[in-house]
Amino acid sequence: xxxxxxxxxxxxxxxxxxxxxxxxxxxxxxxxxxxxxxxxxxxxxxxxxxxxxxxxxxxxxxxxxxxxxxxxxxxxxxxxxxxxxxxxxxxxxxxxxxxxxxxxxxxxxxxxxxxxxxxxxxxxxxxxxxxxxxxxxxxxxxxxxxxxxxxxxxxxxxxxxxxxxxxxxxxxxxxxxxxxxxxxxxxxxxxxxxxxxxxxxxxxxxxxxxxxxxxxxxxxxxxxxxxxxxxxxxxxxxxxxxxxxxxxxxxxxxxxxxxxxxxxxxxxxxxxxxxxxxxxxxxxxxxxxxxxxxxxxxxxxxxxxxxxxxxxxxxxxxxxxxxxxxxxxxxxxxxxxxxxxxxxxxxxxxxxxxxxxxxxxxxxxxxxxxxxxxxxxxxxxxxxxxxxxxxxxxxxxxxxxxxxxxxxxxxxxxxxxxxxxxxxxxxxxxxxxxxxxxxxxxxxxxxxxxxxx
Numbered sequence: 001x002x003x004x005x006x007x008x009x010x011x012x013x014x015x016x017x018x019x020x021x022x023x024x025x026x027x028x029x030x031x032x033x034x035x036x037x038x039x040x041x042x043x044x045x046x047x048x049x050x051x052x053x054x055x056x057x058x059x060x061x062x063x064x065x066x067x068x069x070x071x072x073x074x075x076x077x078x079x080x081x082x083x084x085x086x087x088x089x090x091x092x093x094x095x096x097x098x099x100x101x102x103x104x105x106x107x108x109x110x111x112x113x114x115x116x117x118x119x120x121x122x123x124x125x126x127x128x129x130x131x132x133x134x135x136x137x138x139x140x141x142x143x144x145x146x147x148x149x150x151x152x153x154x155x156x157x158x159x160x161x162x163x164x165x166x167x168x169x170x171x172x173x174x175x176x177x178x179x180x181x182x183x184x185x186x187x188x189x190x191x192x193x194x195x196x197x198x199x200x201x202x203x204x205x206x207x208x209x210x211x212x213x214x215x216x217x218x219x220x221x222x223x224x225x226x227x228x229x230x231x232x233x234x235x236x237x238x239x240x241x242x243x244x245x246x247x248x249x250x251x252x253x254x255x256x257x258x259x260x261x262x263x264x265x266x267x268x269x270x271x272x273x274x275x276x277x278x279x280x281x282x283x284x285x286x287x288x289x290x291x292x293x294x295x296x297x298x299x300x301x302x303x304x305x306x307x308x309x310x311x312x313x314x315x316x317x318x319x320x321x322x323x324x325x326x327x328x329x330x331x332x333x334x335x336x337x338x339x340x341x342x343x344x345x346x347x348x349x350x351x352x353x354x355x356x357x358x359x360x361x362x363x364x365x366x367x368x369x370x371x372x373x374x375x376x377x378x379x380x381x382x383x384x385x386x387x388x389x390x391x392x393x394x395x396x397x398x399x400x401x402x403x404x405x406x407x408x409x410x411x412x413x414x415x416x417x418x419x420x421x422x423x424x425x426x427x428x429x430x431x432x433x434x435x436x437x438x439x440x441x442x443x444x445x446x447x448x449x450x451x452x453x
Contacts (some may be wrong), residue, residue: 027056031063042071051096053121067118070098074210075179077199077439083124083172083183084194091125091164096182097174100210103127104173108159114177124172125164132160177206189363189384191332191339199343201441257286264288279324279349296347298326302440303407310426311352311411314397318424319353322412328440329404331359336387336398352400353392360388405436 023040036058044050050071057064085091097103098119103112112131122130135157143150163170174181179199185192207213250269257264264286272278280297313319325331327347332339338359345358363385390396402409407429413422432440 029056029058029061029063032058032061034058034060036060036063051121066120068096068098068121069119070178070180074212077179078175078177078202078206079179079181080176080198080200081172081174081181081183082196082198083174084169085124085163085166085172086169086194087166089186090194091123091166093124093186094184095122095124095127095174096120096180097122097127098176098178098180100178101174101176101181104175105163105170106173107168107170108156108163110156110160114175119180127172128160128163132157135160177202178210189340189381190337197341198435199439201438255284257284257288257291262286262288264291281349293346294348296324296326296349298347298406298408302442305407305429306403306405306432306436307407307409308404308428308430309400309402309409309411310428311400311402312397312424313352313356313391313400314424315394317414319351319394321352321414321425322349322410323352323355323402324349324408324410325355325402326404326406326408328406329402329409331355332401332403333391333398334401335396336384336391338384338388342404355400356388356392360385360392363388405432406440 021042025038025040026035027038028034029036036056038054038056041053041055042050043053052069052071054067054069055064056066083090083093096119097117099117100114101119102114104110110131112127117130135153139150139153142153162168174183183195183197185195187193202210202212250267252265252267255264255266256262264284266282266284268280268282270278270280281294282297283292283294285292311318311321311323325345325348326342328342329347330340330342331345340359345355345362348355348358350358363381387396391398402411411425411427413425415422432442
């Protein structure tokens with residue numbers, strides 16, 4: 001656990017911390033079998049997460065290698081990225097790849113399978129350059145022994161070089177079942193016009209590839225009760241029932257702080273929101289670094305239809321409107337060209353003012369705005385924060401759009417009579433597309449049962 005005299009294990013690389021803690025380990029060089037040095041650095045990547053950077057160098061033969069490993073747990077879902085590469089700025093985008101990231105370029109029918117390369121921090125152009133280096137590694141010997149195959153590889157390498165020359169736009173697709181993959185958005189906090197991100201539920205085979213197993217799958221003795229059964233069958237079932245929890249129980253369990261990874265306490269309580277449903281409220285407080293989080297999860301399942309709310313915020317009364325935003329709900333403000341994914345702000349029960357302030361605070365504390373490696377225009381970001389603060393001060397009218405394909409979000413109506421519509425609130429319920437059902441883990445139904453909306 002961190003104390004007041006200690007620094008977090010994973011911290012930003014800044015000018016105020018000129019000597020980061022680097023661990024050096026003597027290790028064997030796989031090229032010349034002499035002893036080289038492996039250096040380990042624990043740090044944070046802006047807009048991403050904690051990572052472990054590993055760099056190896058050998059003084060005997062000059063061999064060098066670098067890798068990256070996630071410094072936290074696997075994400076709850078896998079992730080797919082689809083980037084349209086059109087100009088030099090797209091080639092310079094930073095990309096984080098884990099060991100489980102597969103790469104596809106449909107225009108060339110080219111694929112790099114998952115676990116065929118180590119994780120790395122690179123760029124879009126770097127991915128193509130590494131592929132070219134791998135294909136041309138043994139070309140001299142191949143030209144002498146297999147000239148026909150070498151000629152085909154030379155032709156394919158020329159096509160790869162054409163991607164970096166941008167002879168025509170092309171598509172880069174990344175898929176990572178661990179969820180530890182990231183593509184930089186150079187126009188943050190606005191929506192990336194050339195890149196799409198999609199989360200998906202992992203299959204059982206993908207969980208096993210990551211080393212994730214259920215208690216039943218790792219049980220050696222079938223006669224013994226499963227761990228889940230033991231946890232769900234306490235000595236006093238009446239005290240630990242869902243009804244008792246919803247009535248007056250507050251559960252507390254140990255977890256790790258998402259900021260400094262120190263042990264922390266998480267409190268959980270089930271409560272009922274009038275005119276909506278039961279929800280689970282979770283709050284985490286870290287005594288080591290003072291980090292606090294609160295999250296709301298739906299107490300029920302996924303609704304039959306998705307829901308979209310359009311909330312007009314023009315006065316003090318609109319700011320006091322209660323809002324339940326689930327972790328599957330995206331937030332957008334068309335007037336500010338702002339779009340925030342569901343997991344960015346997480347699930348929370350707040351007001352319209354609280355939701356806007358949370359977005360402003362999270363954007364203002366963004367770690368990628370300063371330093372030599374800043375990729376977002378600080379002046380433009382400052383102007384955006386000023387516009388958002390103008391909204392919070394009541395000087396600008398905007399529309400908050402909440403889109404939740406799971407249907408587990410709620411916005412309070414300011415009309416006293418349910419039969420009288422609220423002029424500042426528009427509610428639309430819609431049928432989910434197949435991709436949305438796949439993202440929610442509802443992919444056990446037939447494809448033809450859905451039509452893309």
